[in-house]
Amino acid sequence: MLLNYIKIAWKVLLRHPFYTFITLFGISLTLTVLMVLTSFLDHLLGGHYPENKRDRSLYVMLMVQRDSSLTGRNSGPMSFKFLTNYAKTLESPERVTIFSAFNSSNAYVGSQKIKLNTKFTDADFWQVMDFEFLEGKPYTEQHIRNGSYVVVITDGFKKQYFENTNEPVVGKDVEIEGIHYKVIGVVKGSPVTRPITYADVFFPYTAPKSNYQRSGLRGGFMSVILAKDKSDLVAVRNEFQGRIDRIPLPGVEDGFKYAQLEAKAEPYAENFIGQILDGGPGLKTIFFGIIAFVLFMLLGLPAINLVNVNVSRIMERASEIGIRKAFGAPVKTLVWQFIVENIFITFLGGAIALILTLIVIHLINSSGWIAYADLTINVNVFLISLLVCLVFGLLSGVLPALRMSKLNIAEALKS
Amino acid sequence: MITLQNIEKVYRTSTIETLALNNINLDIKKGEFVSIMGPSGCGKSTLLNVMGLLDEPSKGTVQLDGQPVTQYRDKELARLRNQKIGFIFQSFHLINDLTVLDNVEIPLLYRSQNGKPRQEYAKEALTKVGLSNRVKHFPKQLSGGQKQRVAIARAIVGNPDIILADEPTGNLDSAMGNEIMNILQQLNDDGATIVMVTHDEQMAKRTHRLIRLFDGTQVL
Numbered sequence: 001m002l003l004n005y006i007k008i009a010w011k012v013l014l015r016h017p018f019y020t021f022i023t024l025f026g027i028s029l030t031l032t033v034l035m036v037l038t039s040f041l042d043h044l045l046g047g048h049y050p051e052n053k054r055d056r057s058l059y060v061m062l063m064v065q066r067d068s069s070l071t072g073r074n075s076g077p078m079s080f081k082f083l084t085n086y087a088k089t090l091e092s093p094e095r096v097t098i099f100s101a102f103n104s105s106n107a108y109v110g111s112q113k114i115k116l117n118t119k120f121t122d123a124d125f126w127q128v129m130d131f132e133f134l135e136g137k138p139y140t141e142q143h144i145r146n147g148s149y150v151v152v153i154t155d156g157f158k159k160q161y162f163e164n165t166n167e168p169v170v171g172k173d174v175e176i177e178g179i180h181y182k183v184i185g186v187v188k189g190s191p192v193t194r195p196i197t198y199a200d201v202f203f204p205y206t207a208p209k210s211n212y213q214r215s216g217l218r219g220g221f222m223s224v225i226l227a228k229d230k231s232d233l234v235a236v237r238n239e240f241q242g243r244i245d246r247i248p249l250p251g252v253e254d255g256f257k258y259a260q261l262e263a264k265a266e267p268y269a270e271n272f273i274g275q276i277l278d279g280g281p282g283l284k285t286i287f288f289g290i291i292a293f294v295l296f297m298l299l300g301l302p303a304i305n306l307v308n309v310n311v312s313r314i315m316e317r318a319s320e321i322g323i324r325k326a327f328g329a330p331v332k333t334l335v336w337q338f339i340v341e342n343i344f345i346t347f348l349g350g351a352i353a354l355i356l357t358l359i360v361i362h363l364i365n366s367s368g369w370i371a372y373a374d375l376t377i378n379v380n381v382f383l384i385s386l387l388v389c390l391v392f393g394l395l396s397g398v399l400p401a402l403r404m405s406k407l408n409i410a411e412a413l414k415s
Numbered sequence: 416m417i418t419l420q421n422i423e424k425v426y427r428t429s430t431i432e433t434l435a436l437n438n439i440n441l442d443i444k445k446g447e448f449v450s451i452m453g454p455s456g457c458g459k460s461t462l463l464n465v466m467g468l469l470d471e472p473s474k475g476t477v478q479l480d481g482q483p484v485t486q487y488r489d490k491e492l493a494r495l496r497n498q499k500i501g502f503i504f505q506s507f508h509l510i511n512d513l514t515v516l517d518n519v520e521i522p523l524l525y526r527s528q529n530g531k532p533r534q535e536y537a538k539e540a541l542t543k544v545g546l547s548n549r550v551k552h553f554p555k556q557l558s559g560g561q562k563q564r565v566a567i568a569r570a571i572v573g574n575p576d577i578i579l580a581d582e583p584t585g586n587l588d589s590a591m592g593n594e595i596m597n598i599l600q601q602l603n604d605d606g607a608t609i610v611m612v613t614h615d616e617q618m619a620k621r622t623h624r625l626i627r628l629f630d631g632t633q634v635l
């Protein structure tokens with residue numbers, strides 16, 4: 001019977017190529033946008049190269065200091081010293097890394113200037129992050145203690161600086177801002193959408209210009225705390241918070257008197273969303289307003305279109321329905337026929353969307369729009385989007401079904 | 416076979432009320448061939464639709480094989496239409512997107528079909544109406560008389576006890592009409608109960624009994 005329904009559904013779709021096209025277009029567009037968006041969110045927030053361990057990492061990226069009237073506020077990364085005292089020495093985590101936010105710098109190849117992003121890190125950085133070393137090795141505690149002039153560079157920078165050489169460059173010299181460093185390792189780069197690990201050149205934090213000796217709480221550094229296990233995250237957070245709570249208040253930083261101090265160790269996604277929402281209630285409203293609007297445009301309109309198209313498509317078949325009823329089709333059977341039809345077209349749309357999404361993702365990945373982009377289709381995302389479409393498909397089957405059960409056969413056959 | 420008691424049918428629109436059937440009492444016996452005549456708009460189709468469970472009367476009871484169907488719900492009505500009744504319409508009412516064979520199979524789709532496959536039954540029915548060579552055609556590729564024969568095949572494919580025909584020859588020329596009439600007569604000889612609406616006195620004369628309607632009232 002099901003096969004029969006599908007056969008009928010297929011015939012009906014072929015019978016109305018234009019409507020079928022519109023419907024399929026709506027469904028597949030919705031699903032494609034949905035899948036690309038979630039794939040992008042997953043790219044931004046999920047655990048991917050080289051931050052593969054995000055699910056058991058806590059990010060300490062920002063300190064906020066407020067004055068007693070809560071009108072003045074001072075926020076940004078922290079000092080190396082502060083992070084050493086308050087994060088590095090935590091007892092519950094497996095490992096803690098401290099590194100700088102990325103800074104811009106210049107290097108010269110001949111007379112040509114290369115703009116590059118640099119980052120100062122400790123040795124643990126290479127343990128917490130899962131960089132793939134194409135050549136050489138990361139710098140070690142030893143290098144850091146000795147203040148060695150060594151760097152880890154990305155394959156992208158290697159290409160630029162060494163003019164597309166295929167030869168290994170470990171041991172070679174790079175000159176950045178007038179200082180010579182020895183290349184000790186080459187890694188596959190991280191996309192700019194992962195600012196924690198994005199850089200062209202990595203220095204040991206004891207290299208010049210890192211400012212790691214700065215006193216005070218604020219500075220240019222951030223930290224990632226790697227818990228032993230996902231289930232430990234809460235405990236690690238609490239330990240860190242306990243230490244923050246013991247910081248004597250009020251205090252003075254660069255002449256700014258603060259009465260309150262906030263530094264959070266948060267999972268990456270929480271931190272990311274927190275930063276968007278940090279802009280106060282106005283921005284929050286706009287943010288959620290935009291999300292609601294976009295969701296409505298992406299899901300609501302195609303859904304309404306879907307319902308509308310299905311209803312008119314089925315009502316157009318009033319006389320056929322009349323005939324079928326006259327020869328003994330129970331309403332229930334006809335309703336099933338429509339539901340199967342809607343589900344069938346939804347699956348077709350889903351299949352098209354899957355292909356479209358793969359194409360779009362491939363285009364994004366290969367366009368260089370985001371260097372090192374590695375978007376993938378998330379199976380869960382796909383299933384959820386399909387489910388959403390199925391629900392709409394069912395909904396749009398119910399409405400005509402209601403109309404149909406009221407349809408008087410004699411009336412339907414008159415037209 | 417079919418018993419109508421005190422049947423009344425009122426059509427209500429926002430402005431007017433039409434009494435399409437007025438106190439109709441009828442008893443159609445098994446094996447009968449009955450014709451219904453009357454001027455246009457007197458309620459013939461309405462009467463046939465009520466008999467065939469395609470429309471509900473405003474008042475009165477319809478009995479099929481002694482069972483009142485008034486309380487029946489969609490599922491039971493569908494089953495009765497499917498198993499006991501075969502309809503033939505003046506304007507054929509074939510589904511244009513389906514082949515002749517698929518059209519004839521329709522009543523069988525809504526049965527739990529055992530034994531011979533549906534196609535066999537459909538081909539058999541088409542042979543009875545002399546159209547076994549047109550199974551793969553679409554309705555648009557057929558003449559009016561051929562369409563009506565497909566419609567008859569569809570009406571008889573499920574072996575119903577009753578065939579209800581609403582002006583089956585109304586859209587056909589007299590030669591074609593005669594041919595259709597011959598088929599119906601053959602079906603009646605084979606045991607089918609037939610009620611037929613017609614405008615044609617000659618056709619009516621070939622049936623056992625004539626019912627005349629005037630303004631929704633039975634006058635004969």
Ligand SMILES: Nc1ncnc2c1ncn2[C@@H]1O[C@H](COP(=O)(O)OP(=O)(O)OP(=O)(O)O)[C@@H](O)[C@H]1O
Nearest residue numbers: 426427428433435454455456457458459460461462
């Ligand atoms: N849906 C409807 N709404 C309002 N009035 C209707 C409706 N259907 C039928 N009527 C009215 O009921 C009356 C009987 O209609 P019916 O179709 O039974 O006539 P008929 O005898 O079959 O006519 P004809 O020979 O032209 O087919 C007519 O006056 C018609 O206008």
Ligand SMILES: [Mg+2]
Nearest residue numbers: 459460461581
């Ligand atoms: Mg009529």
